[in-house]
Amino acid sequence: MKPRLTLGPVQYFWDADTKRDFYARIADEAPVDTVYLGENVCSKRQPFFDQHIEEVAERLTRGGKRVVHSGLAEVMLKRERKSCADMAEQDMLEIEVNNAAGLFHLPEGKPHRVGPYMNAYGEETIAWMVSKGATHVTVPTELPGSSVEVLAKSAAELGIGLEVQVFGRACLATSARCYHARAYGRTKDNCQFVCEEHADGMELNTRDGQSFLRVNGIQTLSHSYVNLFAEVPAMAAMGVTDLRLMPQETDMVEVARIFDDIRDGRIEMAAAEARFETLNFAAPLSNGFWHGEAGHRRITAKAAALA
Amino acid sequence: MLNILPGPLARRLPPPSELPVPLLPLQPVFYRIVRRVAAKHPELFERLGKHQRTDFIIDVKDFPFALHLRPFPPALILRAVRRERLPKHQAAIAGDFRTLLRMLGAEEDGDAIFFSRELVISGDTEAIVTLRNAMDDVEGSIAEDVAEMFGPPGKAALARLNAMAEGPNSEGDSHDNG
């Protein structure tokens, strides 16, 4: 069965206008089936875009996309708890929960999606979540393909969707502390939204000058872009139902088109690779996690066959 | 290392680390030591797991030789070796005698010594960390067990060495406080 393509929530702090233009283009041109809207990383950013969600959701729906509202990964403050409660109780949009606080507020048995921040690593955990109303699970980015294969079978038996991130930086850690603010000598409370300076994350290199990580507010991301384009046929065969593209500062419509061609079998891998190259990404590609190797590594087909 | 020689004589000899000491007579002593420790502390060796078969070099900077340790109970090795002709090994720890002695005692926090620059670690870090964790599971002091083997003179020697290892800048009280 052909997997669906989804567009994950924008992790970076893009201003409202940038986001609206971005989603307008996605609505009109991107061959994705589902779009996730919402703020995963920092509740301080929410007021800037929340007011546009309804309008953007409507635009995307008119463009033939299914819309899901995705929630905060870290919940501590009263306003964050309220945000989770409001999301859980509204009926307008399907929701994706990323924190146990979100699960707490769900009315008994209400259908919902479980996001990649919820640590659904195993069948037992997923079975538990399904028993409480989960209809769809996105697995953590570090989960290897061998485990995803087992989960895909489980998901099929349980009748739920199983989603894997196939493009974009991997979230490696979150924290209560804002590392963006810290780099500028500030704290989260007086950050002055400095994370807006880095639309693709702030570089964090080793003292030898090697690229290593990216900082985005409370989040630490990989420098490399996960790109599992070559693994799509295997994923389809094992029953992964949805492939998530995380928005980066690049032509995401073209990225979606390449993945669309791959899932439809319209393009050879070499041609796909050439098309990715023309996009001139700000970072190298990686697929290490999927292959059970160090996340930053890129394992090519030949090497994988020898393994 | 040890100022056991009278001053005038000590000044005329090469430094202790360069003394042309014959190694052969030392080997049986070291072998007895490692066998005794293995007999008294089997849990230490069990905890080493696959690193029982690792060859460690313990380079005691102020001795005229290094030690080769392979803690594999069916074929234990602890012997003196020449620095210029080290056997094949996967991990090495270098430090002066005082520091290494403090590691074998139970009184000080091994981590503080281990990760200070007083010890230089090279090769398989996992082997060394495993060795350290395994040694920490030993009840009592390995240094004391070894000293006991040599009777009262052994214990006296160890007491003197401990005092010297702690030196004038030590906390001094790490022996009470049990």
Add this chain to the structure above:
Amino acid sequence: MITGDVVGELVCPAGTPASLRTAVDAGADSIYCGFQNATNARNFPGLNFTPRELAGAVDYAHQRGSNVLLALNSYPPAGKFDLWREAADLGAELDVDAYIVADMGVARYISEKHPDRRLHLSVQAAAASPDAINYYVREFGVKRIVLPRILTIPEIHEIKAEIDCEIETFIFGNHGLMVEGRCSLTNYATGLSTNMDGVCSPAHLVEYVKDSEGNMSTQLGGYTIDRFGPQESAGYPTICKGRYCNEVQPDGYYAFEEPISLNLSKLLPDLMEAGVTAFKIEGRQRSRAYVRKVVSAFRAAVDDVRAGRDPKLADLVALTEGQKQTEGAFKTKKWR
């Protein structure tokens, strides 16, 4: 047996049987430890307990009135749940006094199969709000939460007012920064996972590289985590304790945290007043000498506070990593 009535329960780490005995003898009320496999988040080489050693440890502890808490706080990846299931069943057979868990599948299994055993929620579950905590209490009958180290004392007060379970906080040891249970930094650099394999900065991928001038760089999986001059003490290359550069900070800076240690000895009375009943010392990978010194000091301090005296603490700075200490988020929100 933990009844939850003890105020000021001292919860101490044990990486080996000898450490456990040391902790019990030094006055620990509860000791936490794990098996020699991926089921716990301190799966380091040469550390932890075989089933037989755990049996001996439980005997030793119970005979002296101490509790044993079994850490099963990592996340079973698909296809590997049996390891965690067996560990849980073994724990029940050996009569441990509580399990420390993070994964929902593990929590569910224990709550159904061993409903008479206590479940404590690990800091690895990252439950930092009353809502998240109450979720676990409601669904799995969790009796105690180990709070993430990111909360201030006033925040702990507020949480206590809204939850129905006991609170345990860290008071000494290695300062964890990232939301626990959500960190795959080690996996990114090495291929081994903190959440799935229970490892952090695994030693076999650590290298200390010295250059001709005596400078030392510490590396993990080929990435340089930090560099030290010839006179400086080199730390262990933990990614979140390293120094990095960028356009904002072109000289190496501690992007995440300095390698310092948490020491809340002075805040003990405030923590108790906020409703914390159990105090956790970090350090399963630390030596027996460390355990003895720290546990004894906090035993005396807790007893002093309970009796209304001022705690007199020996200076524990020498045992703290990098010889510096902090009160972290507990003292001030400015830490965030």
